[in-house]
Amino acid sequence: MTEKTTKKAAALRYDRQQSGAPQLVAKGRGKVAERIMALAKEHHVPMVEDRNLVQMLEALDLNTEIPPELYQAVAEVLVFVYRLNQRK
Numbered sequence: 001m002t003e004k005t006t007k008k009a010a011a012l013r014y015d016r017q018q019s020g021a022p023q024l025v026a027k028g029r030g031k032v033a034e035r036i037m038a039l040a041k042e043h044h045v046p047m048v049e050d051r052n053l054v055q056m057l058e059a060l061d062l063n064t065e066i067p068p069e070l071y072q073a074v075a076e077v078l079v080f081v082y083r084l085n086q087r088k
Contacts, residue, residue, distance in 0.1 A: 009033035
């Protein structure tokens, strides 16, 4: 598999009661990415495909809040998830 075709995934958690910004709680490539996506699907966690965002998130340490530079991109994901939840 080349760099372009290797699956990548990242998972965020946002609890506005405990944190000021979303936190990176999982990240990985290849089999790890596939496991992250399988767990999300199994637990009915919405997924959004954004290769650029995943690339930026994979540079972060786990369990850290996202930096302000990523607020806009992550906010767009959260809006998408909010809208999905409203439809259910």
